[in-house]
Amino acid sequence: MADINTTLAGYRLRTLLQTGATSQVFEVVEVQSNRHFAMKILLPEAATRSEHRRALFNEAEVGVKLTHANVIRIVKVNRAKDTPHFIMEFFPSGALRLRLQTKDFAFIKEHSRKIFKGAATGLAYMNATGFVHRDVKPDNILVNSSGETKMIDFAITKKIPTGLAKWFHWRGKVQGTPSFMSPEQIRNEILDGRADIYSYSCTLYELTTGRPPFRGTSQSDLLGKHLTEKPAPPSAYNPDLTDEFSTFVVRMLAKKRTDRPENFHQVLIELQKIKQVYKSVVEKDLEER
Numbered sequence: 001m002a003d004i005n006t007t008l009a010g011y012r013l014r015t016l017l018q019t020g021a022t023s024q025v026f027e028v029v030e031v032q033s034n035r036h037f038a039m040k041i042l043l044p045e046a047a048t049r050s051e052h053r054r055a056l057f058n059e060a061e062v063g064v065k066l067t068h069a070n071v072i073r074i075v076k077v078n079r080a081k082d083t084p085h086f087i088m089e090f091f092p093s094g095a096l097r098l099r100l101q102t103k104d105f106a107f108i109k110e111h112s113r114k115i116f117k118g119a120a121t122g123l124a125y126m127n128a129t130g131f132v133h134r135d136v137k138p139d140n141i142l143v144n145s146s147g148e149t150k151m152i153d154f155a156i157t158k159k160i161p162t163g164l165a166k167w168f169h170w171r172g173k174v175q176g177t178p179s180f181m182s183p184e185q186i187r188n189e190i191l192d193g194r195a196d197i198y199s200y201s202c203t204l205y206e207l208t209t210g211r212p213p214f215r216g217t218s219q220s221d222l223l224g225k226h227l228t229e230k231p232a233p234p235s236a237y238n239p240d241l242t243d244e245f246s247t248f249v250v251r252m253l254a255k256k257r258t259d260r261p262e263n264f265h266q267v268l269i270e271l272q273k274i275k276q277v278y279k280s281v282v283e284k285d286l287e288e289r
Helices: 050-064 098-102 105-128 193-207 219-228 243-250 264-273
Strands: 011-019 021-032 036-042 074-078 086-087 142-144 149-152
Touching: 011 036, 021 193, 036 050, 036 098, 050 074, 050 086, 086 219, 098 105, 098 142, 098 193, 105 149, 105 193, 193 264, 243 264
Parallel strands: none
Antiparallel strands: 011 021, 021 036, 036 086, 074 086, 142 149
8 A cells, every 4th residue: 555755656645535445546746846646546456456457547548538627637657567556637626425425515506507517518528539438426526616527537438439340349348336327338238428428417416416316225126227217306306406407307317318418518508508406596697607
């Protein structure tokens, strides 16, 4: 396990930001330039496992290709045997999951329009660049104190196959987070950006109600509900949400991808048209948003 104040590949570890099942994220200082970055490094027990290395390097390789204000920027990859890691921009913030865990719904409500738009804009860029994120959820959206967002974690992100590649595309095993997976992801079909739209909608649902659209007694029960059960509108769990917003969320949760908005550019257009997300919040004129 990496230690604070040690130097690794030219970066001094300053603060531990997060510990996951297979990795840690540190704030680091580049010794040569004194600039601050973040480092994601595999834990020692994960560093020797090929599947964990593959996920880390996939995340790094995707992130290096992406440059957008709403997507975390990855700048350097190190494939060292004992300490595989990558360096990314330092964005002082926490994941939206932390806001949910602390029940900070006042913050989410205050910044809802900015958060929803920022996440959708980052995903519009990712999809337009040819990638499907495949793991959109509150855990993978960073938000700072002013509501600015960045999409993170491209461990299972894939290139969207086009042309002949669609017919010869190796699908691999089903991956994702059960509470946020689209029906086509559960069925292990070839995915496009509309799978991310479904997961984005599950995310908006939880951010505004405190619960995901479906709950199950087991994983198979939960996945089955994504496939067959009609979701209750989010306003059923939070009466302060407008019917207009609830209808928008439910449409993005359509079982058939063809019944969802075509892409995130369409999502952003529809989001812009919504006059109010919360009944108790009188928003400014559309022109000022």
